[in-house]
Amino acid sequence: EAGVTQFPSHSVIEKGQTVTLRCDPISGHDNLYWYRRVMGKEIKFLLHFVKESKQDESGMPNNRFLAERTGGTYSTLKVQPAELEDSGVYFCASSQDRLHEQFFGPGTRLTVL
Amino acid sequence: GQQVMQIPQYQHVQEGEDFTTYCNSSTTLSNIQWYKQRPGGHPVFLIQLVKSGEVKKQKRLTFQFGEAKKNSSLHITATQTTDVGTYFCAGPPSPGQFYFGTGTSLTVIP
Numbered sequence: 001e002a003g004v005t006q007f008p009s010h011s012v013i014e015k016g017q018t019v020t021l022r023c024d025p026i027s028g029h030d031n032l033y034w035y036r037r038v039m040g041k042e043i044k045f046l047l048h049f050v051k052e053s054k055q056d057e058s059g060m061p062n063n064r065f066l067a068e069r070t071g072g073t074y075s076t077l078k079v080q081p082a083e084l085e086d087s088g089v090y091f092c093a094s095s096q097d098r099l100h101e102q103f104f105g106p107g108t109r110l111t112v113l
Numbered sequence: 114g115q116q117v118m119q120i121p122q123y124q125h126v127q128e129g130e131d132f133t134t135y136c137n138s139s140t141t142l143s144n145i146q147w148y149k150q151r152p153g154g155h156p157v158f159l160i161q162l163v164k165s166g167e168v169k170k171q172k173r174l175t176f177q178f179g180e181a182k183k184n185s186s187l188h189i190t191a192t193q194t195t196d197v198g199t200y201f202c203a204g205p206p207s208p209g210q211f212y213f214g215t216g217t218s219l220t221v222i223p
Contacts, residue, residue: 033211040199041215042214042216043156043203048210058210091155098205099143099144100161102156104157105155
């Protein structure tokens with residue numbers, strides 16, 4: 001069974017540019033989460049999808065971040081325009097339901113210069 | 114807002130020594146999960162505790178969920194170099210959200 005995949009693995013962009021991160025969850029997992037880890041600190045919750053619906057997006061830092069999950073399969077997280085403080089590792093995770101273990105992708109390391 | 118704190122933030126131990134990390138939530142959690150992240154890697158699920166006062170063991174690892182379901186601990190007996198990494202507790206206080214603890218970074222000195 002394929003695990004959670006994320007693309008790209010690394011992205012280096014300049015302040016003001018746009019970046020789109022993609023996450024492909026494990027097939028059949030309705031729950032999809034986005035997290036961010038900055039400078040080796042805590043893993044911060046961004047948002048949670050159940051199928052194509054946003055269950056909770058209270059962790060999204062501001063309106064420069066837009067997450068979508070059209071069709072309830074893969075998800076994208078767009079940052080526009082990127083700021084320096086957006087740098088960090090963005091993890092995606094999926095689970096069968098919200099009370100079960102989450103399977104994490106390898107993460108996308110975003111660097112904003 | 115919801116906070117899940119872990120102590121200590123960092124721990125250096127000699128190989129063979131024991132290690133414990135404590136997790137405290139400001140609100141009751143329906144369950145608690147523990148994850149391990151190796152340097153440069155991604156979080157990997159270790160275990161889930163659901164019941165109040167529950168204790169589970171995995172070889173040298175012992176996990177405990179507090180009676181009030183607001184705290185938890187992970188104890189490693191006789192640490193090995195393979196135990197190196199950051200240990201996170203995590204839990205869903207309410208539908209939708211999922212909070213990770215601040216993490217404890219473990220270094221094992223051979």
